[in-house]
Amino acid sequence: MNEAMATDSPRRPSRCTGGVVVRPQAVTEQSYMESVVTFLQDVVPQAYSGTPLTEEKEKIVWVRFENADLNDTSRNLEFHEIHSTGNEPPLLIMIGYSDGMQVWSIPISGEAQELFSVRHGPIRAARILPAPQFGAQKCDNFAEKRPLLGVCKSIGSSGTSPPYCCVDLYSLRTGEMVKSIQFKTPIYDLHCNKRILVVVLQEKIAAFDSCTFTKKFFVTSCYPCPGPNMNPIALGSRWLAYAENKLIRCHQSRGGACGDNIQSYTATVISAAKTLKSGLTMVGKVVTQLTGTLPSGVTEDDVAIHSNSRRSPLVPGIITVIDTETVGEGQVLVSEDSDSDGIVAHFPAHEKPVCCMAFNTSGMLLVTTDTLGHDFHVFQILTHPWSSSQCAVHHLYTLHRGETEAKVQDICFSHDCRWVVVSTLRGTSHVFPINPYGGQPCVRTHMSPRVVNRMSRFQKSAGLEEIEQELTSKQGGRCSPVPGLSSSPSGSPLHGKLNSQDSYNNFTNNNPGNPRLSPLPSLMVVMPLAQIKQPMTLGTITKRTGPYLFGAGCFSIKAPCKVKPPPQISPSKSMGGEFCVAAIFGTSRSWFANNAGLKREKDQSKQVVVESLYIISCYGTLVEHMMEPRPLSTAPKISDDTPLEMMTSPRASWTLVRTPQWNELQPPFNANHPLLLAADAVQYYQFLLAGLVPPGSPGPITRHGSYDSLASDHSGQEDEEWLSQVEIVTHTGPHRRLWMGPQFQFKTIHPSGQTTVISSSSSVLQSHGPSDTPQPLLDFDTDDLDLNSLRIQPVRSDPVSMPGSSRPVSDRRGVSTVIDAASGTFDRSVTLLEVCGSWPEGFGLRHMSSMEHTEEGLRERLADAMAESPSRDVVGSGTELQREGSIETLSNSSGSTSGSIPRNFDGYRSPLPTNESQPLSLFPTGFP
């Protein structure tokens, strides 16, 4: 099998559902070596002989991974049982050629399928538009035409407009062009989500409604970037982030970039001074560039654009995040006198112009890079529902790439947001570990298959979070303007832009809760764990490379740079030194290629910690890289906090680049074309969501049952379904609950007459019944010692809450006591029962013994209480329960058998019919 694969051409131009199908080729380190050899034998003769190649490749201009209906896990019903049925969404790849473009889908089976291919001139940007969100009020004008492909071609549909000034929307179903949007200036990029289509122009952004393609809003105050992305933006499910050309104080969010915290990594970064210096020249360059280009461009229909008051210099490095839903219509203006409607956050992110940015999958994090490309910033956006000035932006990480200048072209996140891959124009992809909540990436956070909470069990039970908070708040937070930074250019906006921390410290004093005002988390500088390179030197030799040289994938993988990275060959100024690459995380598809040859690898059985990383290069080769993080091998001892290192290895490759011999694959497509099927499925889902009847469905679909069916529902089969929906733990509790004491004691007030405290429905007493704990008192003695030293809480409760008891003793009887007549709150007699905790004990056995202990104590004290004169014990029936305490743990290990056993159900006075209300215990093993 394996042999057959090796000899077989991976490319099978079989046209099963129209397009070409490409099987993955196994890639190992060994085959990497072979490919180098092949190169030497192969390319040199070509260069000299000049014989025409049998398989000539077309030149790739850009590559991108696309998110469309086809791989929309939330709306495509195909994927709703994801991860359990192995029904993973396919990777969708778009390749732009010097002539036309191509779309590929790579499903989990690994068989890449060509879905679309045209040759009609160069295309600058293209998107497959996702089916829009619509509702009862808003209908989709293009429903029967979808899926739509938006392209920006050199020659627009009209033919008269200047190149790249027109967005054409083609129906992949019918093949016709359904809409064309003209602009006066060239288009740089297209972005879309299910709400809007965003057209990125020079210093401008225009957004269009995804249902009607009518104009929604536009932004004219973008800071230009020298490239590769001339006007970088990030579009999330709802938010749009762009580089603003000014900072407006009244909208400024708290936080933002923290002066790169130079002191903290002088050890690893050799020359901060050098960085700054090169930055200076960079700024100068950009500014001159700017002044040259500024007056260009008016938007499509000459709206009276608010003059950007050119007198004030443009400020680089500012990010504005707007809410595309609430920002309204027309021009989006961030100015002193505008209200903050629709502005989510507004903050300084870099000192240099922003070059690239991206939201993570959930949309809470924003990664930005500047034109230098030394350091990338990871921001957490903590919004306020009303105003951007109340929003906080936490600078969680500085991802340090290196000292040389590099332009970033692509940023991608792993699905669980623990890995960021930033790819530069040199073709290198840098893999960084991060946590969505900040903090040092380590063995604990990145070696488990699932995301762990911020506080480990240990940290939580030790109460370290509170201590940490207290410390940071005492220091006044981390992010006070770094004085050292004032050596940077005087015009540098960054430190001038920083909020003064002092004004916030007052608020944080008694306010542990508010995340927006809590002290900023400490900034981490993270080095890449792996750098995956493209074969740049080889690539520059010839545009037309041998067939399987790059098919096998050529790259060097570098271990993390604890040492200074070896000097990199600086890219030539020509385009030849620039390599378009794109990366994405996905489930491994290499088993198909490797299942025979790599049996010894046990990676199929063990749970994968990191998804595979797919990188497509400008050679049209998609390579799957396996990533295996592991504890730092030089670490003396592996603990939770041990730093990581990473092994990466290529596993499979797909040669997707088109040859001139291939036919085009153009719409109209069959109804069973994957893109059409996916669009149908998602549109259908949208109809269901909107509560509408999908067109063409046989009858009215009643998604919503009537009330009748509802009420009788509980006899149906779905009965037990709700059980799986019960949520037991919803938050990370404090390390001590309030009722665990010792500062607080809980006392209950009973209405008069109820004097039998023991029979109260509190399960405490029952679960400590004599039959309960026949545990041997193994380490009773040591435990007792421990107890004594720990116990802060008084062993017995004070006589209850009758201050200034100067009233005659004779006047108060045991039960009827008026605590507070004046406020009218205690007009009834009360008895008090104390329910409170004590210091935590160690573990199970000791707990048992201490329970026994307290039970003894309880009896004694009860006897005491009886004997005492009522004057001491205000409420005759009041008694005290010493609870042995409890550390609660992060994990909800509810399989515990000790303690509470559902016998207290008897005490539950429910008016239910008894046979109906048999409790279903979560602790079936709990009965002794």
Next chain:
Amino acid sequence: MLDLEVVPERSLGNEQWEFTLGMPLAQAVAILQKHCRIIKNVQVLYSEQSPLSHDLILNLTQDGIKLMFDAFNQRLKVIEVCDLTKVKLKYCGVHFNSQAIAPTIEQIDQSFGATHPGVYNSAEQLFHLNFRGLSFSFQLDSWTEAPKYEPNFAHGLASLQIPHGATVKRMYIYSGNSLQDTKAPMMPLSCFLGNVYAESVDVLRDGTGPAGLRLRLLAAGCGPGLLADAKMRVFERSVYFGDSCQDVLSMLGSPHKVFYKSEDKMKIHSPSPHKQVPSKCNDYFFNYFTLGVDILFDANTHKVKKFVLHTNYPGHYNFNIYHRCEFKIPLAIKKENADGQTETCTTYSKWDNIQELLGHPVEKPVVLHRSSSPNNTNPFGSTFCFGLQRMIFEVMQNNHIASVTLYGPPRPGSHLRTAELP
């Protein structure tokens, strides 16, 4: 000994902290916890059986102060200083009660000025001297003095006179003119601290069950920026099942905490045949503590999957974690005469009443122990979960609702895909 400034109708506090009328319970607790080295032995007094019948009281036993919180809205209603010997008090910066200065009637008169005549309460045997938002109760020195100040004696005129040398026994700070009729005021602006609170949370529903939440939010700004003006904003926001993270963040702001679910124990009850397969990523909760709401997001789609509303009754395991969520949930009731009728379940509804309204018993409950480790028990006993119309009501032993979990409709694909999809 605490040295505190009295502000009538407003607060009791010092430079670092202040108990303000209208302050939410959790904030008062946070202040106490922050100063746990100074303020010890705090009692939390509540009624286990009927938590709404009594105020919730924080009794600072060492400092002679009681903080009374409204049982319904859990905001500070009355500040009582019940033992003036344990605390120093000042008014407008001048002490009127300390070791050196006894809080006599003369001292009060000098510090606070004139007011209405005192009122004698024979049941308590105390004189009450009332200012707006501030009352003093005077203890009579001896039993013998009492009779001649009976109210029927000379119709109150005699009771004008509080005997010389009488000292204040208790002091109350409250809102309004009368201690008896006082209510906890709205939350003062100083208590917002940039947080967002929910005045009410309405569960929106469609035919099958809950569809989302409509929250009436209260927010006040702090710090520089557009919201710096001292003004409270009231606005309504809605969130629905299927909303993205950014949708929720835009509507409600960022959560206080994000909690990543570890393994899902309840999966054992799932009807899905694939329940044993460990999922690759974990769902996560947005904890909005001040709203009393949790929102669960699906790990794969990052869309809202569940809402959890918390009532924060004392006597529950999670007490004082969440602010009370004042929810209104319409329940579909099946009745003979009218179908499609709904009844409303609120934070204060009792489960037995709801069952009566429903007219039929709810199926077997799930017992929830919430003792999360072997060395840990839950002193409050277990709670019971009942499933009803895509909602799960967690009911405490006193029949009050501790939390409500709303979950989205079963994925429309599960039964529709085979039948309807082309």
